[in-house]
Amino acid sequence: MTTLPPLAVLGAGSMAGAIVRGLIAAGVDPASVAVSTRTAASAGAWRAEGVRALALEDDPGANTAVVAGAGIVLVGVKPAMVLDTLREVAGSLDADAVVVSVAAGIPTAAMEAVAPNPVVRAMPNTPALVRRAVTGVAAGSRAGATELALARELFTAVGAVVELPEHRIDALSAISGSGPATIYFLIEKLTEAAEGLGFARADARLMAEQTLIGSALLLESTGEEPTELRRRVTSPKGTTERLIAVLDEAHLDEVFGRAADAAIARAKELAVG
Ligand SMILES: NC(=O)C1=CN([C@@H]2O[C@H](COP(=O)(O)OP(=O)(O)OC[C@H]3O[C@@H](n4cnc5c(N)ncnc54)[C@H](OP(=O)(O)O)[C@@H]3O)[C@@H](O)[C@H]2O)C=CC1
Numbered sequence: 001m002t003t004l005p006p007l008a009v010l011g012a013g014s015m016a017g018a019i020v021r022g023l024i025a026a027g028v029d030p031a032s033v034a035v036s037t038r039t040a041a042s043a044g045a046w047r048a049e050g051v052r053a054l055a056l057e058d059d060p061g062a063n064t065a066v067v068a069g070a071g072i073v074l075v076g077v078k079p080a081m082v083l084d085t086l087r088e089v090a091g092s093l094d095a096d097a098v099v100v101s102v103a104a105g106i107p108t109a110a111m112e113a114v115a116p117n118p119v120v121r122a123m124p125n126t127p128a129l130v131r132r133a134v135t136g137v138a139a140g141s142r143a144g145a146t147e148l149a150l151a152r153e154l155f156t157a158v159g160a161v162v163e164l165p166e167h168r169i170d171a172l173s174a175i176s177g178s179g180p181a182t183i184y185f186l187i188e189k190l191t192e193a194a195e196g197l198g199f200a201r202a203d204a205r206l207m208a209e210q211t212l213i214g215s216a217l218l219l220e221s222t223g224e225e226p227t228e229l230r231r232r233v234t235s236p237k238g239t240t241e242r243l244i245a246v247l248d249e250a251h252l253d254e255v256f257g258r259a260a261d262a263a264i265a266r267a268k269e270l271a272v273g
């Protein structure tokens with residue numbers, strides 16, 4: 001990990017912040033990271049973690065200041081602010097710096113039009129914080145094998161990486177970028193179902209949450225197919241068989257398909273601003 005060049009982060013909130021904290025957990029020196037935020041409070045929190053941080057609230061030149069000397073510039077602001085933020089720093093980027101954007105929707109071509117550097121588009125997810133992200137990475141037209149390898153190194157430090165053509169990023173985002181929200185929603189709904197059966201909230205939450213975590217660990221540690229692990233729970237003519245029959249009637253594959261289509265449609269809206 002020490003091979004990563006100095007990292008600048010424009011906007012270190014939920015997503016880029018999780019990446020930075022995951023990188024630090026992976027051994028990256030916090031002092032090699034510079035972040036900009038909007039508020040002084042956020043910048044102060046980063047400084048308390050040993051990261052160099054400037055807030056626009058304190059210093060209107062915060063964004064241009066943090067990119068100086070950076071080999072990777074991670075763009076972590078909201079999609080609507082990406083192009084303005086890049087425009088603002090374009091003249092201050094090191095010539096060989098690679099711009100890596102995690103913004104939903106914003107195409108590399110639009111970013112290339114406002115900044116002269118190679119651009120890689122990435123779609124991570126928040127488990128980057130615990131180094132268990134899934135990140136899709138796609139090269140823009142100026143990014144070659146070297147730039148893509150750098151992005152891969154960055155995101156491999158915080159989880160798994162899938163390389164894909166840019167036109168597939170929105171689809172990946174619908175599954176894994178938004179995926180933690182899907183999973184937490186499932187936990188919420190299972191908890192509500194348990195409460196409906198008369199369990200106290202704390203017990204309901206524990207049952208839903210620990211079942212998800214335990215099942216995920218079992219899946220990972222055994223390397224078995226989910227279908228096989230499900231079969232081992234589903235005793236012939238038993239209770240699970242009845243439960244799965246009801247879930248099956250809900251046609252969850254179609255529901256997930258429609259949900260993904262809605263997310264993809266929103267990404268396309270973000271692309272046009
Ligand atoms: N959240 C997620 O799970 C995922 C998000 N993304 C993408 O990540 C990006 C950020 O989303 P998210 O992290 O959720 O949003 P947040 O609101 O949590 O983070 C945005 C960050 O940008 C800072 N900021 C605001 N304005 C500026 C500015 N003009 N210059 C520099 N920094 C600024 C904010 O500062 P302050 O803290 O002071 O408010 C904050 O740190 C989006 O483009 C989104 O599409 C991608 C994958 C997953």
Ligand SMILES: O=C(O)[C@@H]1CCC=N1
Pocket residue numbers: 104173177178
């Ligand atoms: O909701 C969003 O727009 C971002 C992108 C994927 C996850 N969060």
